[in-house]
Amino acid sequence: MPSSDRRTSRRRANPQARRRKTPGARSKHLVLRKAADETTLLARILNTPHLARVVPHLQPDVLHRVIQACGLEDSAELVALATPVQLERVFDLDLWRAARPGSNDELDADRFGKWLEVLLELGEAAAAEKLAGIDAEVVTAALAQHVRVFDLATRGESDGDDEVESSGSRSSFLSSEIGGYLIEARRSDAWHAIVSLLPTLDADHPNYFHHVMRGCIRLSNSGWELDGLDDLLSDSEQDMYDLAVDREERREKQGYVAADAARAFLHSARQLRLTDATPPSSSHLARAYFRDIDRTPPEIPAEGAKSSTPATPTTAPADADVADVLAAIAELIGVSGESSPQPRALLTGETTGQAPSAHFHAQMQCVCDIDTVAYTARTEEFAYLANTMLAGGSIQGRALTPREASDAAAAICNLGIQHWPAHWSGEANHRSEDFLLGHDLITVFQVGYSLLYAQVTMRAAERLIEVLSDFRHGDPETQTGLDELRVAITREWRAGTPWRARDALDVLLVLDQPAWATMAGLVSECPVMRASLSAARLRAHTVDAAAFEFISDSTQIAVVHEFLELLPQLLFA
Numbered sequence: 001m002p003s004s005d006r007r008t009s010r011r012r013a014n015p016q017a018r019r020r021k022t023p024g025a026r027s028k029h030l031v032l033r034k035a036a037d038e039t040t041l042l043a044r045i046l047n048t049p050h051l052a053r054v055v056p057h058l059q060p061d062v063l064h065r066v067i068q069a070c071g072l073e074d075s076a077e078l079v080a081l082a083t084p085v086q087l088e089r090v091f092d093l094d095l096w097r098a099a100r101p102g103s104n105d106e107l108d109a110d111r112f113g114k115w116l117e118v119l120l121e122l123g124e125a126a127a128a129e130k131l132a133g134i135d136a137e138v139v140t141a142a143l144a145q146h147v148r149v150f151d152l153a154t155r156g157e158s159d160g161d162d163e164v165e166s167s168g169s170r171s172s173f174l175s176s177e178i179g180g181y182l183i184e185a186r187r188s189d190a191w192h193a194i195v196s197l198l199p200t201l202d203a204d205h206p207n208y209f210h211h212v213m214r215g216c217i218r219l220s221n222s223g224w225e226l227d228g229l230d231d232l233l234s235d236s237e238q239d240m241y242d243l244a245v246d247r248e249e250r251r252e253k254q255g256y257v258a259a260d261a262a263r264a265f266l267h268s269a270r271q272l273r274l275t276d277a278t279p280p281s282s283s284h285l286a287r288a289y290f291r292d293i294d295r296t297p298p299e300i301p302a303e304g305a306k307s308s309t310p311a312t313p314t315t316a317p318a319d320a321d322v323a324d325v326l327a328a329i330a331e332l333i334g335v336s337g338e339s340s341p342q343p344r345a346l347l348t349g350e351t352t353g354q355a356p357s358a359h360f361h362a363q364m365q366c367v368c369d370i371d372t373v374a375y376t377a378r379t380e381e382f383a384y385l386a387n388t389m390l391a392g393g394s395i396q397g398r399a400l401t402p403r404e405a406s407d408a409a410a411a412i413c414n415l416g417i418q419h420w421p422a423h424w425s426g427e428a429n430h431r432s433e434d435f436l437l438g439h440d441l442i443t444v445f446q447v448g449y450s451l452l453y454a455q456v457t458m459r460a461a462e463r464l465i466e467v468l469s470d471f472r473h474g475d476p477e478t479q480t481g482l483d484e485l486r487v488a489i490t491r492e493w494r495a496g497t498p499w500r501a502r503d504a505l506d507v508l509l510v511l512d513q514p515a516w517a518t519m520a521g522l523v524s525e526c527p528v529m530r531a532s533l534s535a536a537r538l539r540a541h542t543v544d545a546a547a548f549e550f551i552s553d554s555t556q557i558a559v560v561h562e563f564l565e566l567l568p569q570l571l572f573a
Contacts, residue, residue, distance in 0.1 A: 042070045046077055055081035060089030067094065072118055080122045084133020091115070091134055092250070095142065101394035102525075104259045107138075107243065109145035113190030120193045124200040131197065132205040140215035141243055146190055149216035150182040178202060181213050255383065261285055262392025266525075270496070272450035279424045279443055286442045289384055356407070357552045360414035363436045374437050381441035385409040394525045397502050408526055411552035413441055416448030418554055452527060455557050460522035461498035463564040465490050471572050473511075481507030489523070499525045508571065515570045521548055522560060529556055533563055 045066070048054060055063070055078055063086055067075045072094075082090070095112055096105035119127035131139065174185035176195045179202040185191050202209040257265075265285045272280060364382075368375040390405035400408060417435060436444070468486040473479040485508075488501040502523060508516035514533075521530040531547035551557060 042066075042074060052081050056083045056086065058082075058086070060086045061093070064090045064093045072114055076118050076121050079118060079130075080126065082130075084130060087130055088134050091138060095138070098259065098399065101397070101399040102259055102263050102392045107142055107145075109142060109187075110189070112142035113146060113193070116190050116193040116197060120196055124196060125204060127197055128200040128204050131201060132208045136208060136211050137215070137243060140212050140219070143194070143212060144216045144219035146186055146194060147216065148184040148186060148220040149213050150184070150220065151213075151217055152177065152180055152182055179209060179213065181217075255387065257289060257384065257387040257391045259391045261289070262388040262390075264392075265388050266392050266449070269446040269449040270453045272446045274419070274421050274447065274450065277423070279421075280446065282440070283442055283446075286381075286384060290380065356549060357410040357414040359417055360410050360552075363417060363433065366433045367436050370434060371437060378436055378441055382409060382413070385413070385441060385445050389526065394499070395528060396520055396524050397499070400526065408550050409445065411550035412448040412452060413444050414448070414552040415451055415554075416444035416446070418448075419451050420444065420447055451557075452551060456522055456527040456551060456560055457498060457524065458493065458496075460519065460527070460560070460564060461489055461493045461501075463567060464519060464523070465493060467568050467571065471568070473572075478507065478510055481510075497525075498523050511571045515567065518563060519567075527551060529560065533559065 045051070063078065063082060066078065067090065072079075079087070095108055095115070097108045097111065098105050116127075116131075119130055121127075122130070174188060174191050176183045178195065178198045183195065183198065198209070201212075265283060268283065268285070364375070364378060367378055386402075386406045386409040389408050390400055390402060393400055393405070393408070395404060395408070420435070420439075465486060468482055468489075471482070473482060481504075485501070485504040488504040489498055492498045492501040502520060505516060505520055505523065508519060517530050518533045521528045521533075528548040528550055551560070
């Protein structure tokens with residue numbers, strides 16, 4: 001069953017630290033400029049000729065990325081032009097959120113409420129038509145988190161009145177009778193949208209309406225026995241579990257990686273021992289991923305054929321119109337921090353041969369030039385690795401973006417090639433240009449990730465513990481924070497997960513801001529080199545805490561080790 005890890009932590013109140021982390025005037029200017037660029041690009045998309053013919057041909061993943069970049073409320077015109085098939089796929093992406101990086105996605109009731117409000121802006125009839133194209137089980141599960149539903153026909157007149165009167169004694173009670181059902185609010189947000197939309201849904205799509213209402217009735221019961229002796233899921237929990245499993249299976253066929261499978265793979269990669277006599281056997285998790293992918297292209301209904309779900313229009317718009325929209329979308333997503341509107345299931349990374357991960361890109365180019373079959377295998381392996389980082393990894397306490405996941409996977413593979421154990425290869429030069437012709441990227445990634453974990457993440461945490469153990473600060477409050485940090489990071493270091501103590505690192509802000517920013521980047525599940533690392537070594541007073549690069553080379557690890565040796569002087573000088 002999908003579950004969310006619940007983390008409890010107590011952060012010290014530190015007004016000085018909060019002041020230091022407050023963005024300056026320059027940061028505010030950049031945010032405003034970014035928002036202006038997004039508005040301009042969205043206007044360019046909306047002003048495209050024949051937009052109504054273009055939008056239905058956009059991939060749902062691309063449409064979702066635009067909604068993410070512009071905001072759901074500002075994307076109402078695009079939502080109005082999207083087909084029910086597109087919106088169903090967008091819902092599959094947008095309504096599910098992870099409570100924390102690497103945890104399983106859960107259906108977000110708040111987000112569903114915002115969608116209802118945006119759909120209602122299209123008009124009640126249009127909104128009902130859009131909603132009726134969405135999987136009824138998803139709508140039922142989401143709606144049941146907002147309302148309770150009771151069938152008025154199955155209860156006596158007096159019983160129903162008593163129920164309403166009893167419930168109405170609560171100041172927050174909201175209720176309405178629609179289509180023979182009593183709708184009672186569980187929460188007040190989105191209530192207006194719900195009671196405005198349901199009557200039209202009943203009138204225009206009665207079968208769908210009653211299906212959803214009957215499902216909500218089942219989820220409105222009070223649960224199981226009050227003695228608490230049962231060990232069963234409630235109907236609502238069981239429905240959520242079933243929906244999550246169905247979605248996970250559906251997405252795995254599209255090339256996505258489930259969060260629990262991603263976490264398991266990354267955990268196993270951290271345990272790889274480079275001193276073993278032979279390379280590890282192929283990952284059963286990776287094998288399962290490639291086995292489950294559905295490589296059959298989606299069917300396009302023939303002209304005039306009937307389908308149970310509305311199909312995307314087959315009349316293609318003018319190429320120039322599509323090209324202009326896609327160009328604006330690419331710019332829009334670039335402004336929002338993404339390089340291209342690639343769907344998450346098709347991440348293949350950059351192959352530009354630039355300095356970061358240059359050796360990896362050169363190896364991939366070599367494979368491409370020599371053997372197209374091997375190159376196809378390597379790119380599919382890389383897509384799996386990037387999606388694994390996206391679904392199961394974290395960077396500085398947050399989830400990675402698609403671009404970051406791709407860059408991180410490339411950097412780790414670059415390390416893996418550099419540090420491939422010589423005794424695992426039979427050839428004289430195990431780092432030859434055609435190395436990836438005979439070696440899969442899954443194992444190469446495992447080599448790089450285990451090295452990064454041991455030589456950066458764990459080493460940085462261990463060094464911090466050593467430094468904190470030998471130092472006493474004159475200020476009692478600061479010393480208390482340092483003691484709490486030492487206890488927290490020691491506990492997590494012993495568990496092999498020092499990044500879980502990252503909140504306690506905030507006390508280092510009082511001592512040295514660049515050193516704090518650097519340590520926060522190193523003591524991470526996916527460690528990075530912050531721009532503050534050089535600043536810390538040069539004793540600069542301010543840094544750009546958002547600037548970082550992924551560790552892809554041995555020389556970077558050497559710089560990290562040099563910094564760690566200087567840590568006592570930087571913190572306590």
